[in-house]
Amino acid sequence: MNRLPDHVDLVIRHARIDDDAPLTDIVIDAGRIVALETDWHGTAREEIDAAGRAVVPGFIEPHIHLDKAMWHRARPSVAGTLEEAIRVTADLKSRRDRTDMLVRARRVLDMAVRNGTVALRAHPDVDPIQQLLGVETMLELRDEYRDLLDLQIVAFPQEGLIKAPGTLQLMEEGLRLGADVAGGCPYNELNREDTERHIDAVFDLAQRFDVDIDMHADFADDTADARFFATAYIARRTIETGYQGRVSLGHVTSLGSLPPEQLAPLVDLLAEAHIHVVTLPATDLYLGARHDASNPRRGLTPLRALIDGGVNVAYSSNNVRNAFTPFGNADVLTIGNLLAHAAQFGTPSQQAQILAMGTVNAARAIGLASDYGVAPGRIADLVVLDTHWIADALLDIPPRTWVIKRGRITVTTHHCCEIHRAHSTEEV
Ligand SMILES: [Zn+2]
Structure with missing residues (x-):
């Protein structure tokens, strides 16, 4: 065992x-946690006194759209439907304004960094409208923000593959330029046959480039439209291609409509395929069940059944302030709190599960798990929360007192929010 140095960085x-x-x-x-001790006697170049504050591994956003964030003023959501959001966004992205995209994406990245996010997976659109502008911009930002967070890039065919000829070639080019992951949007095709061709093409592309897969799938209130019910097909392709553990699926909301006896075999299949499900509650709650005349459905993936069935489930912001989702601060704790309400995850152990979904589960979903966590040997990506119990993190949504990325302090808000009373409240 290596001896612990007497003088360390932090x-x-x-x-x-x-x-x-x-x-x-x-x-x-050197950027890593080297020891956890109750009373360490060495010295450090820099010291933080957490004074009993909770410290958790840095937050992770496994699914976010930086290229189309912050379009809420240019074209606000009116009908609040998926069709409107896709249409409005297609119009906006046809402008192909690189500077505007950089400005909007930086606003979200800065929010994320301040909120303690240390890694995120962006899904820039790749299609004949925007072409590779989203991927190129994300590559630029990946470099610009490299000391603050790890940015993964998914080449995401929002407009479909069969429906939008030329997209597959653009995705190939995006992966050659440096995108990390093959995306998919199989519901945005004209029929079920094309949905399956879309999925096959994504698997073929991923295998050729030896990259992971991250698709938007099953994004509907129910399973009536076969294009929006492709989970079983994707899971089978995952197993056939030996891609277990390398496929993440966003949304997966239609499964929420299935009765338990139909859901159970599907959950087993997802677990067998080691598919990661990333629920996106801000978008799903906003766009879902728009046609329900009364008592609208929640439109979430069946969280409890998936977790009980052994499926790795994480969550993320998805869209921030656009026609898909008019709200958002790129804050994992805020989304976690929203999800806990909507999914009725209120017991102490369920609240702990939600916090795990925004940290360790999210790390697994984007392939970072082996180097992640508050443990010796792991990368020192940490957040000091201005609260004294980890169990209070989701309740307080506290200020992030310090954020640490690879052992370096990147954000400090110490003393930012103290209350100055005129009189002592001790005797009250
Ligand atoms: Zn998305």
Whole structure:
């Protein structure tokens, strides 16, 4: 075992990393956590006194659209339907304004960094309208933000593949330029046959480039339209191609409409394929069930059944302030709180599951799990929350007092929000 150096880069003293254990010193050197000790005696170039604050691994957004964020003023949502959002966005992206895209994406990335996000997976549109502008812009931002967060890029065919000829070639070019993941949007085809061709083409592309797959799938209130019910097909393709563990699916809302006896075999299939499901509650709640005249459905993936069935489930912001989702601060804790309400995850263990979904589960969903977490040897990507119990993180949505990326302090908000009373409240 390597001896611990006496002088390290950073130590976080008195950190609450476990609500049932004593406070811990987190010792960090060369970008990694090198020890967790109750009272570390060495010295550090830089010291933080967490003073009992909760410290969790940095948040992860496994599914976000930076290229079309912040279009809420240019073209606000009116009908609030998926069809409107796709139509409005197609119009806006036809402008192909690179500077505008950089400005909007940076606004979201800055929010994410301040909120303690250390990695995110962006899904820029790739299609004959926008061509490769989204991928090129994300590549530029990946470099610009490399000290602040890890940015993965999915080449995402929002307009379909069969329906939008030339898109597959653009995706290939996007992967050659440096995109990390093959995306998919199989519901945006004209019929079920084309949906399956779309899925086959994405698997073929991913295999040729040896990259992971991340598709938008089953984004509807029910399974009436076969284009919006492709999970089983994707799971079978995953197993046939040996892609278990390398496929993530966003939305998957139509499964929420299935009775338990139909859902159970599908959950088993997803678990067998080691498919990661990324629920996107802000968008799903906003666009879902628009045609329900009364008591509208929640439009969420069946969270409890998936988790109980052994499927890795994470969540993410998806869209931030556009026709798909008019709200958003790129804050994993805010979305987690929303999800906990909507999915009725209220018990202490369910709340802990939600926090895990925004951290460790999300890391698994985008292939970062082996280097992630508050443990010796892992990369020092951490958030010090201005609250004293980890269990309070989702309740308080506290300020992020310090954010640490690869052992370097990237955000400090210490002393930003103290209340200054005129009188002591001690005796009250
Ligand atoms: Zn999306």
